[in-house]
Amino acid sequence: MKASVIVFPGSNCDRDVAVALEAVTGKPTQMVWHQETEIPDSDLVVLPGGFSYGDYLRCGAISAHSPIMRDVIAKAKQGVALLGICNGFQMLTETRLLPGVLMRNTSLKFICKDVDLKVERTDTPFASAYDSKGVVTIPVAHHDGNYFTDDDTLERLEGENRVAFRYCDANGDVTDKGNPNGSRNNIAGVYDKSGRILGMMPHPERLIEDSLGGTDGKIMFQSLVESLAV
Amino acid sequence: MKARIKITLKNGVLDPQGKAISHTLESLGFDGINDVRQGKYIEVSIAETDPEKADAEIKKMCEDLLANTVIENYSYELEEI
Numbered sequence: 001m002k003a004s005v006i007v008f009p010g011s012n013c014d015r016d017v018a019v020a021l022e023a024v025t026g027k028p029t030q031m032v033w034h035q036e037t038e039i040p041d042s043d044l045v046v047l048p049g050g051f052s053y054g055d056y057l058r059c060g061a062i063s064a065h066s067p068i069m070r071d072v073i074a075k076a077k078q079g080v081a082l083l084g085i086c087n088g089f090q091m092l093t094e095t096r097l098l099p100g101v102l103m104r105n106t107s108l109k110f111i112c113k114d115v116d117l118k119v120e121r122t123d124t125p126f127a128s129a130y131d132s133k134g135v136v137t138i139p140v141a142h143h144d145g146n147y148f149t150d151d152d153t154l155e156r157l158e159g160e161n162r163v164a165f166r167y168c169d170a171n172g173d174v175t176d177k178g179n180p181n182g183s184r185n186n187i188a189g190v191y192d193k194s195g196r197i198l199g200m201m202p203h204p205e206r207l208i209e210d211s212l213g214g215t216d217g218k219i220m221f222q223s224l225v226e227s228l229a230v
Numbered sequence: 231m232k233a234r235i236k237i238t239l240k241n242g243v244l245d246p247q248g249k250a251i252s253h254t255l256e257s258l259g260f261d262g263i264n265d266v267r268q269g270k271y272i273e274v275s276i277a278e279t280d281p282e283k284a285d286a287e288i289k290k291m292c293e294d295l296l297a298n299t300v301i302e303n304y305s306y307e308l309e310e311i
Contacts, residue, residue, distance in 0.1 A: 058298055065295065094298065101300045106246050148243065148301060182244070 001228045004030040004042040006072065008063045013049035013085065013205060020205040021046075024221040034066040043228040044081045045072055047088030049141070049203055059102060059144045060090030069095060081125050081228060082197045086142055089189070089199035098190055098199045099157065100149035105142070106182030112141040114213070115180055117165040117188055117202060118172050124195040125227035127164065129219045135172040136165075136216040138202040140180060140188075145201040147183035147190075154184055164189035164198055231276055233288040235296060235306040238269040243301045272296055275311065284308055 003021045007014045018029040021044075030040050034052075039045060053062040063069070069091075076082040076097060084092040092098040105111055114137050119130045130136065149157070157163060165188040169178040179186045181201075189200030204217030239245050245267050252266040274291065278284040288306055297304040 057295070061295065061298070093300075099300075101298055103244070103301065104246050106244065108246050108250055146244075146246075150300075182246075 001025050001043045001225050002027070002030070002041055003044040003046065003224075004032050004039050005046045005048055006032050006034055006039075006068055007048070008034045008050065008052035008066060010052040010054055011048050011050035011087070013087075013203060016203075016205040017046050017048050017085070020208045020218065020221050023208055024218065024225045032068060034063065034068045037067050037071060039068065039071050039075055042075070042080060044083065044224055045075055047072070047082070047084040047091050049086030049088060052087055052091070055144070058090075058094070060087055060092075060094045063087075064091045064094035073097065076192075076197055079194070079196060081224065083126065083224075084197075084199040085203055085205065086140075086145070086201055089201055090144065092197065092199040097197055098192060099153050100147055100187075100190065102142075102144050102201070103146040103148050103182075104144050105146050105180070110141075110143040111145070111180050112139070113180070114139045115188075115202060116168050116170050116172070116178060118168040118174060120163045120166060121161065121191070121195070124164075124191060124198070125224055126198045126220055127223055128227055129223035133216070133219070135168060135170070136219070137207070137214060138204055138217050139206050140202050141206075142181070142201055145183065146181045147187040147201075149184065157187075157190060158185065160193065162191045162193070163187055164191050165200060165202065231278060231281070231284045231308050232311045233274045233276070233284070233306045233308050235272040235274065235288070235292060235304060236269060237272065237292075237297045237302050237304045239267055240301055240303055279310070281308060
């Protein structure tokens with residue numbers, strides 16, 4: 001699997017994602033500066049977490065119009081797998097590749113902690129290896145992760161089975177108590193219609209070895225390698 | 231021309247920052263606050279002098295970047311400078 005990580009001014013999880021990818025692919029990850037106009041041949045493109053452009057205007061709004069984004073959108077439309085993590089998820093909503101928007105957490109606090117997530121689907125390239133796991137633990141680190149969309153869009157998302165992960169309690173129950181940021185329907189990640197674009201607030205790249213506290217995040221990258229390896 | 235653009239949250243969209251402002255105003259002794267909603271104000275000066283063309287240009291700026299129409303409304307006034 002060939003993977004590219006797009007680097008924006010203010011990205012700060014780009015190298016963590018590269019390390020996570022290299023751990024499962026054994027190959028170097030292609031790092032692509034946002035001012036480039038073409039992504040090298042890739043099976044997976046990652047928009048990493050961070051604070052691109054200092055979150056000016058709205059999180060992800062400026063970077064959504066970076067020169068590279070034209071090719072990111074084109075590649076995604078051709079079926080290249082696209083993963084947006086945290087700030088990357090915010091960019092995906094700003095480009096309208098994914099519906100909704102990430103608003104300020106209802107607590108108004110920056111939240112940095114491990115959260116429990118219910119895996120809603122395992123039939124996508126991102127989650128196939130989560131097959132036997134109903135609940136996983138992956139950290140969040142954000143100020144603006146409160147997923148919001150209007151009633152009609154929410155109903156459509158649910159109807160089309162496009163929720164990837166939901167915040168839950170340790171038993172896997174989707175409750176208000178398990179919802180750290182106020183997201184509607186406890187949504188932590190959503191897919192596009194094809195299931196090949198995923199945006200999520202939690203950071204799988206931060207839990208890829210036991211010395212970091214767990215490997216639930218690594219499973220996502222293993223899924224991708226198994227699904228996309230040619 | 232200069233555009234004075236106001237961006238506000240749509241009705242029904244939760245505004246936790248507005249709520250925090252409201253609580254703080256109350257703690258300062260301002261009674262009778264019904265609601266506080268926070269928004270943005272942006273000024274854009276453009277070279278275009280034809281009001282119709284300027285209007286179309288500013289509208290496109292709002293749609294493409296300045297507002298996220300999923301959650302925000304925008305309005306603006308244009309004036310000659």
